[in-house]
Amino acid sequence: MNRFAELLDRLAYEPGRNNKLRLITAYFRDTPDPDRGYALAALTGALSFKHAKPGLVRDLIVDRTDPVLFGLSYDYVGDLSETVALMWPKGGENYRLLDHPSPQPSPARGEGAQLRAGQSPGSKAAATTLSVPSPLAGSEANEARSRGQGEGYPTGGLNIDPRHNNPPPPTLSEVVVTLRTLGKTELPSQLARWLDELDETGRWALLKLVTGAMRIGISARLAKTAAAALGDKDPQEIELIWPGLAPPYLELFAWLEGRGDKPVNRDPAPFRPVMLAHAIEDTDFASLDPADFIAEWKWDGIRVQAVSGRDERGHMQARLYSRTGEDITNSFPDLLPSLHLPGAIDGELLVLRDGRVQTFNVLQQRLNRKVVSPKLTKDFPIHLRAYDLLGDDENDLRELPFIERRAHLEVFVRKLDDPRIDLSPTIAFDSWQALIAARANPANAGAGEDADAVEGVMLKRRDAPYLPGRPKGQWWKWKRDPHIIDAVLMYAQRGHGKRSSYYSDYTFGVWTSGEDGEQLVPVGKAYFGFTDEELLQIDRFVRRNTTEKFGPVRHVVHEPDQGLVLEVAFEGLARSPRHKSGVAMRFPRISRLRWDKPPREADRLETLERMLKDVTAN
Amino acid sequence: MTAEHHTAEHCGEAPYISRMRPHDILLPVAAGLCCKPGGFHIDPVRPVERAVITHGHSDHARPGHGAVLATQETLDMMRLRYGDNFAATTQAIRYGEEVRLGDVKIKFHPAGHVLGSAQIAVSCKDLCIVASGDYKDAIDPTCAPFEVVPCDVFITEATFGLPVFRHGDAADEVKKLLTSVALFPERAHLVGAYSLGKAQRVIALLREQGYDAPVYLHGAMEGITRYYESRGIALGELRLVKGMKKADLAGTITLAPPTATSDIWTRRFPDPVTAFASGWMRVRARARQRGIELPLVISDHADWDGLTATIAATGAGEVWVTHGQEDALVHWCRARGLAARPLDLVGYGDEEEHEVVAADEAET
Numbered sequence: 001m002n003r004f005a006e007l008l009d010r011l012a013y014e015p016g017r018n019n020k021l022r023l024i025t026a027y028f029r030d031t032p033d034p035d036r037g038y039a040l041a042a043l044t045g046a047l048s049f050k051h052a053k054p055g056l057v058r059d060l061i062v063d064r065t066d067p068v069l070f071g072l073s074y075d076y077v078g079d080l081s082e083t084v085a086l087m088w089p090k091g092g093e094n095y096r097l098l099d100h101p102s103p104q105p106s107p108a109r110g111e112g113a114q115l116r117a118g119q120s121p122g123s124k125a126a127a128t129t130l131s132v133p134s135p136l137a138g139s140e141a142n143e144a145r146s147r148g149q150g151e152g153y154p155t156g157g158l159n160i161d162p163r164h165n166n167p168p169p170p171t172l173s174e175v176v177v178t179l180r181t182l183g184k185t186e187l188p189s190q191l192a193r194w195l196d197e198l199d200e201t202g203r204w205a206l207l208k209l210v211t212g213a214m215r216i217g218i219s220a221r222l223a224k225t226a227a228a229a230l231g232d233k234d235p236q237e238i239e240l241i242w243p244g245l246a247p248p249y250l251e252l253f254a255w256l257e258g259r260g261d262k263p264v265n266r267d268p269a270p271f272r273p274v275m276l277a278h279a280i281e282d283t284d285f286a287s288l289d290p291a292d293f294i295a296e297w298k299w300d301g302i303r304v305q306a307v308s309g310r311d312e313r314g315h316m317q318a319r320l321y322s323r324t325g326e327d328i329t330n331s332f333p334d335l336l337p338s339l340h341l342p343g344a345i346d347g348e349l350l351v352l353r354d355g356r357v358q359t360f361n362v363l364q365q366r367l368n369r370k371v372v373s374p375k376l377t378k379d380f381p382i383h384l385r386a387y388d389l390l391g392d393d394e395n396d397l398r399e400l401p402f403i404e405r406r407a408h409l410e411v412f413v414r415k416l417d418d419p420r421i422d423l424s425p426t427i428a429f430d431s432w433q434a435l436i437a438a439r440a441n442p443a444n445a446g447a448g449e450d451a452d453a454v455e456g457v458m459l460k461r462r463d464a465p466y467l468p469g470r471p472k473g474q475w476w477k478w479k480r481d482p483h484i485i486d487a488v489l490m491y492a493q494r495g496h497g498k499r500s501s502y503y504s505d506y507t508f509g510v511w512t513s514g515e516d517g518e519q520l521v522p523v524g525k526a527y528f529g530f531t532d533e534e535l536l537q538i539d540r541f542v543r544r545n546t547t548e549k550f551g552p553v554r555h556v557v558h559e560p561d562q563g564l565v566l567e568v569a570f571e572g573l574a575r576s577p578r579h580k581s582g583v584a585m586r587f588p589r590i591s592r593l594r595w596d597k598p599p600r601e602a603d604r605l606e607t608l609e610r611m612l613k614d615v616t617a618n
Numbered sequence: 619m620t621a622e623h624h625t626a627e628h629c630g631e632a633p634y635i636s637r638m639r640p641h642d643i644l645l646p647v648a649a650g651l652c653c654k655p656g657g658f659h660i661d662p663v664r665p666v667e668r669a670v671i672t673h674g675h676s677d678h679a680r681p682g683h684g685a686v687l688a689t690q691e692t693l694d695m696m697r698l699r700y701g702d703n704f705a706a707t708t709q710a711i712r713y714g715e716e717v718r719l720g721d722v723k724i725k726f727h728p729a730g731h732v733l734g735s736a737q738i739a740v741s742c743k744d745l746c747i748v749a750s751g752d753y754k755d756a757i758d759p760t761c762a763p764f765e766v767v768p769c770d771v772f773i774t775e776a777t778f779g780l781p782v783f784r785h786g787d788a789a790d791e792v793k794k795l796l797t798s799v800a801l802f803p804e805r806a807h808l809v810g811a812y813s814l815g816k817a818q819r820v821i822a823l824l825r826e827q828g829y830d831a832p833v834y835l836h837g838a839m840e841g842i843t844r845y846y847e848s849r850g851i852a853l854g855e856l857r858l859v860k861g862m863k864k865a866d867l868a869g870t871i872t873l874a875p876p877t878a879t880s881d882i883w884t885r886r887f888p889d890p891v892t893a894f895a896s897g898w899m900r901v902r903a904r905a906r907q908r909g910i911e912l913p914l915v916i917s918d919h920a921d922w923d924g925l926t927a928t929i930a931a932t933g934a935g936e937v938w939v940t941h942g943q944e945d946a947l948v949h950w951c952r953a954r955g956l957a958a959r960p961l962d963l964v965g966y967g968d969e970e971e972h973e974v975v976a977a978d979e980a981e982t
Contacts, residue, residue, distance in 0.1 A: 010798075012902065013911045019802070026801055065781065066953065072946045073782045077901055086782035086900065200786065200900075494880070500892070500909050501884045543882075 001198060003031060004039050004172045005205030012216045015497030020218065024226035028253070037248025038176045042209060043223035046247055049179040052187060052210040054080055060192055064089050081207035088195050088203055169197040173248065175206065221326055231256030236273055236468075239325030243267035268309035269319040271327075272344060272390050272398070273468035277458060277475035284476070285432050292463070294402065295427040295435055297447055298456040298477055299385055300360045300572070301350040302367070304328070306384055307391075308339045316340065320349075331369055334377040335384060338420040343412055346388035346466075347424065350453065351380045357453035360586060361574045386413055387424035387458075390466055398466035405466065427457065439478060455571065456480045482569040483611060485510065485603040486594060488520055489564040492542040492554050495527065502535060503542040503554060506590070508566050510581075512605040520558055521605055523581045526568060529589030537593065538564070560600035567592035573611050583608050640771045640936065643722065643742050644749070646961050651749060651773070655721035655742055658687070660749050663964070669705070670724065671696075672751025673735035674814055677966045687711055687719075689726060691734025691849065695814065698841055713762065729753040730764030731918055732815030733846060739767050747771040748932065754917065755924040756788065759822040760815070760851050764928075772934035773961070776942030777919040778897050785897055785921040791914040792823040798891060798912055799871060806867045806887035807912070810876035810894040813839045815918050817873045818846045820895050821853045823916070824871065832857045834867070836874035836883070864888055880909055897921065926950055941966040 007027045014020050024043070028036050041047045061070060061084045070087065077083040170178075175194065182190055191210065195203050208214050224242065225235040233256060244265035245252055254260030303323040311317050318339035320329045329336070332349070339345075351358040351366065358380075366380045389409035390398050397405050413423050427446060429435040435457065438445035442454040456479035464474040487508035495504035505527040509520035530538065541556075541564055548555040557563050569591040576584035583605075645652050650662035658668040665682035672678055672688075674695030679688070681700040686693065690710040697704060711717060713736065716725045722742045729735040729751050737750040748769040755764045778785075799807050811817040821833050821843075832855040835843060840858060847853055859872055868888045878884070879892050894910045897917030905913040920928060925947060929937055936957040939947045944960035951958030 006794075010912075013905060013913065015911065022801065066949075068949050069781050069946055072943070072949075073780050076780055076943075077782055078903060082902060083782060086784065200784070496909060497911075498889065500880050501882050 001170050001172050001175055001194075001206065002202045003027070004035065004042075005198070005202040007039070008205045008208070008214070008216055009201045011218060017222070020222060021226045021229060024218075024223060025229045028227055028230050033250055033253060034248030035172045037250060037253060038172045040223055040227055040249055041176070041247035042172075042214070043218050044220035046220075047176060047209075049176070050184070052191065054211055056188060056191070057081065057084055057207060057211065060084070060188060060195070061087070081211060081213070082204055084195075085200055085203035085207055088200075090196075167197055169199070169202055170194050175209070176247070179210065219326075221324055227252070227256060231258065236325065237262075239271060240273065241265045242325070243270055243319070243327065267317075268311040269307040269317045270309075271305060271307065271319075271321045271325040273325070274303070274305065274323050274346065275388075275466050275468060275475060276323075276470040277477040278470060278472070280459065280476040280478045288432075288459075290429060290431055290435070292461055293459045294406070294462055295429055295438075296387060296424050296458045296460070297427065297442060297450075297454045298458045298479065299348040299350060299357065299424070300453050300455040301348040301357075301363055301385070304347060304349045304384070305390075306335070306339050306345045306347065308342050308344075310342060316342070331366070331372060332382050333372055335382050335420060338384070338416065338418040340418075341412065341416055342391075342393045343389060344391035345384065345386045345409075345412075345421070346390055347384050347386040347421075350383045350385055352383040353381065357383075357385075357450040359452050359572060359574060361572075361584070382420070384421045385424045386421060388466065401463040401465060402460050403462040439480065452572075454480070480571075482571055482591075483573070484567060484569050484591065485607060486565050486597060486601070487523060487568050488558045488599045488602045489538075489542075489556050489566055490520060490522055490558050492538075492556055494552050499535075502539045504535060504539070506538070506566065508568060509558070510603045510605050510608065511600075512581075518560070520599075521581045523579070523583060523605070523608060524568065524570070524585040524588045526566075526588045526590050529569065529591055530593070534590075534593055558599060561598055563599040565594035565597040565599055565602050566590050567594055573608060575612065581605060581608070583612060638743055638745050640745065640747055643740060643745060644747050644771075644773075646963050648964075650963065651961075653719075653722060653740060656719040656724065656740065658719055660738060661751065661966075663966070668719075670719075670738055672729065672738060672749065673731055674699075675732070675752065678751060681705070685709065687717070687724075689713070689734040689736055692736070694845060695734065695842065698845060713765075727765045727767045728762035730755060730758060730761060733761045733818070733849060733851070735761060737765070737767055739769060745770050747773065748934075749773045750775065750928075752777070752919055753928070754920045755928055756785065756917075756920075758819055758918075759826065760818045760846060766928065766931045768933050770934060771936045771938065772929060772932045773938045773940060774925060774929060774947070775919065776925065776939050776944050776947045778917065778921050779925060779939070779943035779945075779947040781922045781946070783897060783900055783917075783921045784923055785900065785915050785917045788819075788823055788916045789827065791895070791916050792820070792827050795871070795893060795912065795914060796824070796827060796829060798893075799869065802889075802891060803869045805889045805891050806869070807871045808879050808884060808887060808890045808892050809871060809873050809914070810879040810892070810896075810910075811873050811916075812896075812918075813875050814842050816895055816916070818843055818851065818853060819918070820873060820914075820916060821856070822851065825852070825854050829871075830854060831870070834859045834862070834870055834872035836872065836878055838875050838878070839873055859886065862886070876908075929956070930954075 007023060010023055011020055014023060027039065031039065057080060065087055073087050074080065074083045077086065178190065194206055198206060221235070224238045228235040228238050241263050244267045245263060251260060251263040255262050305321045307321065308316055308318045318336045319327055320332055320335065322328050351363045362380065366376065366382060369376065386409055389405050389412050392408055392412060397408055410423060413421060425446060427435065427438050429438060439457045443451035447454050456477060459476040459478060461474050467474065487510050489506055490509045491507040492503035493505040494500055495502050505525060507522050507525050509522040511518055512521050542554055545557040546554040547557050568588050570585040570588040572586040574584050574586065575582060643653060643655060645654065649659055649664040649666055651660040653660065658670050659666045660670050661672055661678040662669050662683065663680060667684040669683040669685070670687045671692055674692045676699065679692060679696050681696070681704040683705045685707045686705040687709045688711065693708050693710055711726050713726050713728050716723055722740050725739045726736040727739060729737045731752040731754055735751060737748050737753060739746055739748045746769040748767045750773055752775050753764055757763060795807065795809065809820060811820050817839050824833065834857050837858060837860055843853065843856060864886055865888065872887070876894060879894065884890050891911050892909065893912035893914050894905065894908065895914040895916040897915060897919055898904045899910065899913030899915045929951065937951045938959060938961045940961040940963050948958045948960055
């Protein structure tokens with residue numbers, strides 16, 4: 001448990017993805033089965049046991065500490081698990097049973113232990129203290145004070161051998177296996193026993209684990225990628241077999257370490273690796289024949305695979321996967337009843353209200369939710385727009401040309417007959433000119449009221465089989481051109497991790513008429529889009545043109561004739577009462593530095609408001 | 619100063635004079651702790667005529683006093699920082715040495731905080747007050763170990779005066795650093811540490827763990843570190859970062875003032891891992907706020923267990939609590955029947971939080 005706790009502790013501070021991977025892979029390499037398997041389960045959220053409530057943890061600490069000191073400490077630290085982990089008394093001392101802390105058993109480790117073992121002549125404390133009887137503190141005052149940093153009290157005359165006193169701390173496997181079978185009434189005393197045995201970091205990790213509040217910024221995908229690195233495998237391979245695996249994943253690690261065969265996925269609703277599109281360039285069209293292609297709208301939702309199948313007992317199992325194969329079923333329970341026929345749909349997850357597709361901003365309310373409330377499913381009704389069928393009952397359709405799969409899909413969607421699932425419409429076109437027109441104005445080309453949620457056009461070869469990965473020449477995506485405005489850099493903030501010495505987060509604004517005449521109003525924030533060289537240039541500009549500092553934020557000069565104009569590209573615009581300007585950009589990034597342009601020539605808020613109107617007018 | 623007005627009638631040998639109260643000996647005033655019968659201040663934050671100084675950290679040892687009494691090391695550190703004219707006159711005192719000042723006797727005892735740090739025992743007649751300054755009871759290879767001094771009134775710091783602060787074994791923290799260096803050999807490790815005391819302790823701890831590669835220093839640390847070496851503290855091979863090629867800093871450990879570890883200065887290092895050696899690193903939010911990737915819980919102050927055990931061990935019946943989390947420690951004392959109160963002295967803080975590197979030093 002302590003080794004796993006060390007890993008969690010380090011991961012909690014590490015900002016870099018690759019470094020996180022290195023840390024996790026190193027842990028998997030050094031840690032034996034079954035501990036590493038349970039760690040993988042913990043990191044991927046695959047552990048299921050009844051979680052201890054924070055109230056239980058609070059009860060445990062209240063029994064063991066002075067309530068005033070606990071209150072002050074909790075206020076200071078701000079996190080219950082961490083407070084308890086830090087102030088948990090050593091050796092099972094019980095505050096309510098004792099008026100004073102009694103002498104504690106010696107620690108088996110630490111400076112204190114070393115010092116006592118050597119009892120050096122430099123320890124003058126002994127001589128001085130022994131001669132002074134204390135009126136109050138009893139035995140403590142009479143003892144040589146030679147302990148180390150935070151490592152318990154000397155044992156005085158008790159003669160306890162420190163090395164045989166403490167039971168060893170529990171392993172992660174012990175904790176997981178015990179928690180699975182433990183009754184509710186036994187939980188408090190078991191938890192207290194473990195807390196007695198672990199060190200601070202171990203206690204913190206244990207409490208995070210049992211209260212189900214890990215939150216260390218590790219996705220399941222990242223943990224699987226780290227495991228894959230152990231055997232130089234593609235993480236996709238793990239994704240494919242993952243639904244058939246269970247903690248502690250002995251088979252998986254055996255395969256990764258070359259000691260066993262690849263585990264077989266017996267899942268009734270397995271993920272199939274997805275087919276991806278290339279971005280099309282203007283020059284590509286010359287070599288392409290419009291007659292070979294079918295065009296569809298590119299919907300601004302999230303790509304999902306909805307799979308249903310019957311398990312051995314004939315029960316229907318439905319699962320929803322992200323494009324990377326992550327199981328996101330639990331976030332969309334409202335879609336599951338609609339997946340009542342065995343098959344595998346490739347499609348786009350959208351929010352539909354009154355039959356209209358909502359923008360990505362709306363859909364975002366449904367993403368990354370741990371708890372899906374009835375209110376959430378009612379306010380943000382989920383919808384699947386189907387564009388491909390990879391499997392129909394027992395039949396694998398992936399070898400068929402797209403045009404035949406599409407025919408199967410149309411039948412399948414008709415049979416489903418469910419308002420939550422519909423067919424992605426095709427765009428009629430006979431020349432590239434016609435498609436260019438459709439892309440420029442989706443509302444008039446069939447997308448109608450849903451044009452807001454269209455972010456471009458997809459082109460698929462009629463004869464393309466469904467191939468995993470990004471095969472050449474089969475599928476093309478042709479995004480709408482991004483919106484572009486010229487904005488003025490107003491504030492800059494330091495980045496994180498590698499960028500912590502750079503001002504790399506920029507707030508930019510556009511002009512508007514205010515009470516004091518022309519003024520800049522912030523409209524967005526961007527922290528990428530620029531090259532490394534440009535980052536250095538902006539950073540230098542920020543440092544030399546700072547007018548004020550507020551903690552990590554610098555106010556950068558932004559006057560009509562002084563300042564830096566940034567060309568900002570963004571995908572969409574939405575009204576936002578939370579922003580002073582009233583608008584929020586989707587996916588803003590710095591596309592160019594306009595050193596040549598004086599700030600007075602940057603765009604105005606009215607330009608953005610006009611874009612909003614155009615969007616809503618459609 | 620009015621030391622001359624206090625004569626034997628207050629602090630003399632006559633046994634029939636009524637027992638002195640602690641406040642007649644030491645009183646908190648705006649300039650610091652004032653000893654009227656002795657005619658001096660302890661660690662004054664404003665210029666005074668006579669100053670008795672516990673240790674060399676800048677919030678305790680300030681320039682501009684008339685006469686300064688301190689250990690040789692503390693005087694030397696003040697000279698290093700402030701130049702030769704930091705005080706009109708100076709007098710060095712050794713641990714265990716007793717000096718008479720006005721009507722009181724003072725004696726210096728090791729505080730275990732940094733090189734030369736001392737607790738000051740002030741005695742008048744049968745009453746003894748110990749002003750401990752900053753102290754720690756953990757072992758530290760770079761300074762004399764803390765000594766418990768029996769007294770009637772104990773003045774304790776409370777920097778880490780909450781039971782959540784338990785510092786653990788500093789050697790384990792250094793092992794954590796070395797594990798990280800082994801795992802990321804292509805990255806540089808930057809350890810933020812206060813220049814006076816903490817940095818040298820971290821280096822000494824690294825050497826104790828058998829790390830014998832050169833340790834690199836930020837320019838601002840060179841003077842004080844070389845001073846430590848001149849006092850016989852072996853720190854192994856030390857090199858300045860200045861002038862090093864970026865690629866050559868891969869796999870190395872560099873000590874720097876905490877403020878430098880998030881500055882432009884860090885760009886000379888290959889993908890640096892930012893560590894910080896401080897007792898504050900015990901609390902995760904504190905480490906995260908500062909963007910620290912590798913928190914090292916290494917403190918030059920006593921932790922909660924250290925504070926409480928020391929208070930008990932002094933046998934003091936009265937405890938004055940200053941700079942830090944006074945409330946919790948005062949509560950703890952009172953719950954044990956000890957008279958306790960916060961001193962409310964201003965001007966002392968956690969030096970790590972305030973160490974500012976001058977611009978010219980930051981570029982070195």
